[in-house]
Amino acid sequence: MAVTVTVDPKGCSLWDEPVRILASGLAPGQRVTLRASLRDEKGALFRAHARYCADAHGRLDLARAPALGGSFTGLEPMGLFWALEPEQPLLRLVKRDVQTPFAVQLEVWDGHDPEPERLLGRTEHERHFLGPGVRREPVRAGRVRGTLFLPPGADPSPGIIDLFGSGGGLCEYRASLLAGHGFAVLALAYFRFEDLPKYLNDLHLEYFEEAVDFMLQHPEVKGPSVGLIGFSKGGDLCLSMASFLKGITATVLINGCVANTIVPLHYKDMIIPDLGSHPEKQTITESGLLDFMDTWNNPLEESNRQSVIPLEKAQGPFLFIVSLDDHSWKSELYAQIASERLQAHGKDKPQIVFYPETGHCIDPPYFPPSIASVHAVLGQAVFYGGEPRAHSRAQVDAWQQIQSFFHKHLNGKTFIKTSKI
Structure with a gap:
């Protein structure tokens, strides 16, 4: 069974709106690493990661599962967003053009090693700054x-x-x-x-x-x-x-x-x-x-x-x-x-x-x-x-x-x- 990464709401959300990140199709208790990344309008890369274990049914819900290490620990449903760090030190993430979204890449990797080598699943989620009708x-x-x-x-x-x-x-x-x-x-x-x-x-x-x-x-x-x-x-x-x-x-x-x-x-x-x-x-x-x-x-x-x-x-x-x-x-x-x-x-x-x-x-x-x-x-x-x-x-x-x-x-x-x- 393929590993599926989903974000609720599906596809896109407003930047100030919380989302729910889930993964399914994992083995019971499987150790995985979740990674998030985005690039700002100037191409600067921001990344975060956290280590998790799937539940007995092979599912992972960041609203219920605590992070075991990485960019943060504990129950942090939005941690993969607020913990994003710039690849180039001392850059601040700001939105220069609110007419375009930030595209956030979310990936699930096998294992807890410092550099897991097997990608299990990924998705992209857009974070917008102009709400419907604004x-x-x-x-x-x-x-x-x-x-x-x-x-x-x-x-x-x-x-x-x-x-x-x-x-x-x-x-x-x-x-x-x-x-x-x-x-x-x-x-x-x-x-x-x-x-x-x-x-x-x-x-x-x-x-x-x-x-x-x-x-x-x-x-x-x-x-x-x-x-x-x-x-x-x-x-x-x-x-x-x-x-x-x-x-x-x-x-x-x-x-x-x-x-x-x-x-x-x-x-x-x-x-x-x-x-x-x-x-x-x-x-x-x-x-x-x-x-x-x-x-x-x-x-x-x-x-x-x-x-x-x-x-x-x-x-x-x-x-x-x-x-x-x-x-x-x-x-x-x-x-x-x-x-x-x-x-x-x-x-x-x-x-x-x-x-x-x-x-x-x-x-x-x-x-x-x-x-x-x-x-x-x-x-x-x-x-x-x-x-x-x-x-x-x-x-x-x-x-x-x-x-x-x-x-x-x-x-x-x-x-x-x-x-x-």
């Missing part, structure tokens, strides 16, 4: 540069603006996946993209105000306000937007700062200086990676107070996603400072979700955790922190938290978590 519209409106993702259906949908960090460019994969959950999401670039500034020299909040206006004037975006989601530098930009701009409701900050960072922020006749840092305080890990956690100035010190984003007029509610092993900066401290300042000004206490053993880069579910990688602008290898298994679980939970928060505060609905595993 529309992708490039945005070149005035100065605004980005991509709008619209969910299926004719009715206007609650809007979200999505900002990434200091790597620049246009990152669409989070926005495209969020759109599949009922939101109109604008992935917004602000430097290193087309005719936008090549370098992050300074920022003008009017650009982001123009993006808010674009969303609120769009016929398929439900007003009278929009939500924001920002990671790292994008987080403090979202906090500034919620504090100074009109039309903001519900903001998610993923490991953001309570102060303006990296470059000055201009708005009308106001300038918020950057928090400042001391690069000479950066440390080097035993693996030769840069660690920036202790380089940033303390926003609590009097000399740095002007850099702290004024929260007197901040429009909540807020959700802070916080990693407790963040080695880019002290995200836990920043969230606590923001919470205290918001409440001191009569605002509601923000929701804060802490994730132990989780590093700076929190992506949607099943992306391999970026514990360390080469920074897009610096061109140097940076340590972000985190333990892969805990970080992976944090990404799954954070994704549910984000959806629940936006459904409640933008859509007035209760979010119900669903899973096929």
Whole structure:
């Protein structure tokens, strides 16, 4: 009997959707090794493997069978996805073109030897980033540069603006996946993209105000306000937007700062200086990676107070996603400072979700955790922190938290978590 490898749902799934991996036609108790691999758009190879034993009926179900070794151990139904590692060290798996899927190769090999030699069965499964009916519209409106993702259906949908960090460019994969959950999401670039500034020299909040206006004037975006989601530098930009701009409701900050960072922020006749840092305080890990956690100035010190984003007029509610092993900066401290300042000004206490053993880069579910990688602008290898298994679980939970928060505060609905595993 031939060995058959199947993935449920069959053929393809969305990247943030769990799948069920099964193998049949094995001998009872047979020792096998499962391998997963994919290539990104630049041809870089990512691989993972795990060792298993078939059950008494010659079947293997990764939702029930624990891995006995390899890239991970224990019961990890999605381990072959989140444990993918680059063949070339320090590459981060990102999706550059959301219009095409990642093709994941899954193979079953005989035995547990370090290099099993007999292939028993294989299949290919496509992981997509555009859900059924989700529309992708490039945005070149005035100065605004980005991509709008619209969910299926004719009715206007609650809007979200999505900002990434200091790597620049246009990152669409989070926005495209969020759109599949009922939101109109604008992935917004602000430097290193087309005719936008090549370098992050300074920022003008009017650009982001123009993006808010674009969303609120769009016929398929439900007003009278929009939500924001920002990671790292994008987080403090979202906090500034919620504090100074009109039309903001519900903001998610993923490991953001309570102060303006990296470059000055201009708005009308106001300038918020950057928090400042001391690069000479950066440390080097035993693996030769840069660690920036202790380089940033303390926003609590009097000399740095002007850099702290004024929260007197901040429009909540807020959700802070916080990693407790963040080695880019002290995200836990920043969230606590923001919470205290918001409440001191009569605002509601923000929701804060802490994730132990989780590093700076929190992506949607099943992306391999970026514990360390080469920074897009610096061109140097940076340590972000985190333990892969805990970080992976944090990404799954954070994704549910984000959806629940936006459904409640933008859509007035209760979010119900669903899973096929």
